Amino acid sequence: MLQILHVSKEYSTARGVLPILDDINLTLDRGAAVAIMGPSGSGKSTLLYLLGGLEPPTSGTIMLGSENPYAMTAADLASFRNRQIGFVFQDHHLLPQCTVLENVLIPTIVAPPSKTDFAARAKSLLERVGLGARIDHRPSELSGGEKQRVALARALVTEPQLLLCDEPTGNLDQDSAGLVAELLLELHEQHQTILVVVTHSDELAARFPLRYRMLNRQLREL
Ligand code: ADP
Ligand code: MG
Numbered sequence: 001m002l003q004i005l006h007v008s009k010e011y012s013t014a015r016g017v018l019p020i021l022d023d024i025n026l027t028l029d030r031g032a033a034v035a036i037m038g039p040s041g042s043g044k045s046t047l048l049y050l051l052g053g054l055e056p057p058t059s060g061t062i063m064l065g066s067e068n069p070y071a072m073t074a075a076d077l078a079s080f081r082n083r084q085i086g087f088v089f090q091d092h093h094l095l096p097q098c099t100v101l102e103n104v105l106i107p108t109i110v111a112p113p114s115k116t117d118f119a120a121r122a123k124s125l126l127e128r129v130g131l132g133a134r135i136d137h138r139p140s141e142l143s144g145g146e147k148q149r150v151a152l153a154r155a156l157v158t159e160p161q162l163l164l165c166d167e168p169t170g171n172l173d174q175d176s177a178g179l180v181a182e183l184l185l186e187l188h189e190q191h192q193t194i195l196v197v198v199t200h201s202d203e204l205a206a207r208f209p210l211r212y213r214m215l216n217r218q219l220r221e222l
Helices: 044-051 074-084 100-109 118-128 144-156 174-191
Strands: 002-013 016-028 033-037 059-064 085-088 162-166 194-198 210-215 218-221
Touching: 002 044, 016 044, 016 218, 033 044, 044 162, 044 194, 074 085, 085 144, 100 118, 100 144, 118 144, 144 162, 144 174, 162 174, 174 194
Parallel strands: 033 194, 033 210, 085 162, 162 194
Antiparallel strands: 002 016, 002 059, 210 218
């Protein structure tokens, strides 16, 4: 379960304090899928960074399961992020010098010792996203949609509890965007993560059972 409890965020800048999020509350159970829409600059990415353990809230609490990531030491938080949180960004953020398979395995490099055969899991995820025949290719040899499918496989390789996607189809043409969205929802269904997706696409948002709009520093259900 993901709990967002009275979470506020402000940034201190040279021109004073900039309030971004104001008393956000939301509880999501395992298997929940949520789309967040809203104008540019409204704080959608900021909220994902907070949920992803990348940026502490100014006040309030975020709990993933029974754990509060911001009460952890930096080392514990880094390992928690790696195991429990998958992130897909608008730009794939793949490492150009690594193969497709190596890119998918990156989150597992720092994972604690585990019985999981991550290489087998990565290959099966790459099969699942239709790139089983491309595991030895470099990202530069892939289309935008293919790169995003690799990023999706990478985000799921450690079987995270929480999958966060920040405009994952924002840089794709309509056909590729449709395919990536399809895979995202199918993989979510299979893995029963908690899925939070920020998107500008009405089409993508319409496929989510729960939809929110970020406006005036608050999250409103649509
Ligand atoms: P969105 O993803 O909805 O477009 P963001 O969450 O990226 O919005 O940004 C929300 C607001 O917070 C913007 O006005 C942005 O300029 C500001 N902001 C984001 N990060 C910082 C930061 N590190 N310092 C100061 N302001 C920031
Ligand atoms: Mg953003």
